[in-house]
Amino acid sequence: MIDISMDYLGMKLKCPVMVGSTPLTDLPANLRKMEDSGAAAIVFPSLFEEQLEMEAHMLDADLSRGTESFAESLYYLPEQSEYRMSHEVYLEHLHRARHGLEIPIIASLNGNTPGGWVRYALDMERAGAAAIELNTYALATDASQTSELIENQLVELVSSVCKAVKIPIAVKLSQNFTSIPSLASRLEQAGAAGVVLFNRFFQPDFDIETLEVKPTLHFSTSAQLLPRLHWAAILYGHVKGDIAISGGVHSAEDVLKSIMAGGSIAQMVSALHVCGIGHISRVLDDLRYWLEKHDYNSLAETRGCLSRRSLPDTSPYDRGNYIRTLTSFSMRTNVSAF
C-alpha cells in the first residue's frame, strides 16, 4: 500500500489527517472512532487562560478560607461552570485517552499573555500529551496595542511555554499578522516546533431587530482553505519547523493541496461535524487512490511541490496574482454581460 506517513513535530504519523481541536473529542467513544477511522493524531479542545486563572484564583481564595468551603465555592461560581471541563477533568480525560489509544494526543492551551497559567503546560505533559498546540487569540481593540507589542507578547508567551516543557509546541496562529514569515521565524527562535495555519476567528454577528451582538459559529467550507494554502506555500522553506493546516480541509483534494503547499499535516473539524467521524477513512481512501493513479510512491514526495520556492515564477503568490485575478475577472464579466 502506498506510503502516506508524514513527520510532524518529531512524530512519525501514519497519515496526514489529524482531528483538529473540537469538542467532538469530549466523548471517549468518539476518540475510539477517530482512531478506527484512521486519524493520525487528535488535538484536544483548549484550556483557556481565563478559565485557568479563574480556577487558580478560586483555589487560592479557598485555601485562605479552609478546605471545607471548597465544594461550596465551586457550586457558587456559575461562570466557571460554563466551561465544559475543569482542568483536572481535562487532564484525566487526556491521561485516559493517552493510555486507551495508540495515536498521539495533542493538548491545547488557549491564551494570549504570559503568566502563571502557562504552568498547566507541564500538567498536560505529565498527563501524556505528545505535544501542545498553543492557540493564541490576541485582539487589538485600542490604538495603544501596536503590532510590535502584540507580537512581542506572543513570542514571550511561546518562549515561556517552551521553557516549561520538553514536548514540542506548535503555535496556532491568527491570519491577521502583518508579516507572518517574520513572526513565524521569531516563534521558531523562541522554541516553537511548528505553526498551525490558522486559528479561525468566530466573529460575532448582529441581530438588527434586538440590537444585540451575538456569538455565531459557522462550519467551514473548502473556500477557507485558500489563505492557509497561500501562507503555507510562502512559509515552506523559510521556516525549519513544521506547518499544519487547519481550516477548510474537507476532502482528499484539500489534504493534497495542504501538503503540496508545504504542510506536514492537515487537520479536520468542520468536515467531521458535518459528515461524521467516519469521513476520515473516506478521505484517506480517496487520497491513496489519487496518489496511486498519479504514480507517486509516497505522499511525502509531493510536499511543497506547489510552494512559492518550488515555482519558477513566484508571482502567483505575490501581487501578480492579485492583479491578474481582478483583471481577468472583469474581462469575463464584460463578455458574459453581452
Ligand SMILES: Cc1cc2nc3c(=O)[nH]c(=O)nc-3n(C[C@H](O)[C@H](O)[C@H](O)COP(=O)(O)O)c2cc1C
Ligand atoms: C465547535 C468548535 C469548537 C472549537 N474549539 C476549539 C478550541 O477549543 N481550541 C482551538 O484551538 N480551536 C477550536 N476550534 C477551531 C478548530 O480547531 C479549527 O481550527 C477550525 O474549526 C478550522 O477548521 P475546520 O475548517 O476544519 O473547521 C473549534 C472549532 C469548532 C467548530
